[in-house]
Amino acid sequence: MNNLDLAVLISTILGIAIYGMWQTRKQRDLHDYLRGTNHAPWYAIGLSVMATQASAITFLSTPGQGYLGGLSFVQVYFGVPIALIIIAVFFLPIFHKLNVYTAYEFLEKRFDGKTRLLGAILFMLQRGLGAGLTIYAPAIVLTTVCGWPLNVTIISTGLLVILYTVMGGSDAVTVTQKYQIMIIFAGMITAACLLIGKLPHDLDLGDTLKLAGGFQKLNAVSFSPSIHQRYTFWSGLLGGTFLMLSYFGTDQSQVQRYISGSSLRESRLGLLFNAVCKIPMQFCILFIGVLMFVFYQFNQPPLFFDAAANNYLQAHRADANLSAYQADFSKARAQIKASLEKWIEARHKGDQPAADDAFVAAATAQVSSDTIRAAAIKEVASKRSDAKANDADYVFITFILQELPHGVIGLLMAAFFAAALSSKAAELNALGTCSTIDFYRPIFKKNASDEHSLFATKCFTALWGFLAIGFALFCNLAENLIQAVNILGSIFYGVMLGLFLVGFFINRVAGTAIFWAALAAQTLIFVLYFTLSISYLWYPLIGCAACILFSLILQFIINRTARVKEPIL
């Protein structure tokens, strides 16, 4: 990064922060801080919902996911349109009618205080842990760019986020997210255009797709019925629908965004905007990864994308084993390039047998290259514990730093920070709100004034920020970042969704039955997670189904004449 990049980065980040503070300067009371001034139009709501979900992890890790695993990850988002239609039709009118600050207030109105508390605790637990991961992601960027120690970077980034979040309320989050997402799109579109320009000039669109497909990178949809295969059409459609229904319908960080709409119509349109845009958006981000794969078939990639492993390699150039790995790797990559150039030439001449032979040679060299990389990373990991075998998170940032011009690097850094700030602000805002409204006020300070509650919300927001830093410092990721966040969510979301679905649609179930059913279902999910090896996308479905089923059985057993509160539907 040079001075131009730093200028772009700093001016963007400071500009966003100052704009957010300027927007909230008239904010005086609790309602404005928690729900905003209710003037947000549908497109602001839509962009805010999108920015909350699309954190820095999405833009850092997803292209790497596309580079390594192809397009299959897009199947996770197949449930989004269905889930958002269900929320727009059933959930949203109830939240608007009840005029709630948090989604969990509904649980008390429908069931009782302990069920509301359980829902709030489940949210705070999984979102608090997830908040640590979203601090970890931008820290990787800074670590790679500036060479700072990861822990120092996590702490400094976390403190900046806490400051921004505590000062800005819900309205500031919504307003700034609109501009943050524009910067993100500008950065990603610029990167994609430059990447396309860097592909070999004799490679047309058909060649690019055939090449990527030949290396299994266009595997967008798999109809395999296996429940052990992580991403399939079925796990995405069924499991993904439940995961997204839980996330958008019961996670306060999202609910708080769309209930801040000026009317039911604006909130609903904001959700439907996401229902239309989410799959194409994720496809485009993954496709950038696929294009990077094609680019690196004609250009020498580093032996390691992982920054820690790469730094180790640079510092131990004299190591005989590592030098041998590097030489073999370079040889294999040169063979891939030569074979693919022959493949293009034969393909354009219409010589199919020669093209097939050249492609087989390239594929063989690719296998050899992957084997060398795996052996090398294993050796480095045995000497340096922070070097990871799965370096998907570092692929895109490596490409940006090595291949893109200055100024664009600054723009993309600003985009990552904008994404990190937007999602983090929404998360901490939701955690602070939930802690005060669902936990502190009902239990410890029932007659708290609005001023006191506002102060408490700011304190809780800061506290959650510090806890997130703690989790980020101590988390040891086996999966890549985006998957880690989704796995964490899938463990808790199913039961949370079960609570809400029973509340909305099954009037015969009362508070005690649903409370114990939810606890039993959550225990079941923990047991299944540690004993089975099924795709994590199935856990929200299983958790939700178990919660509903247990509640019906318990209600039948406990007391058939239990008085059920009046349904609010």
Place this chain on the structure above:
Amino acid sequence: MNNDESEAKPESNPEIKPTTELETDLRSEIDESKTGLPWPTSWRGAYIFVAGTFIFWIVLLVALTRFGS
């Protein structure tokens, strides 16, 4: 508003909503039943549009998978 004007007003029946309030309620209800967009204007149309784009993307992704394999 001065005091004379307020005293001159007839006593209102609390069970009967003033016309302006009824109009506001009705307008609000109509507003919520329409998307307010040039197209699609109804919510049903909006949901069908979302479902249509979803199916379009699935078909496109399946075609891409088949092309690559």
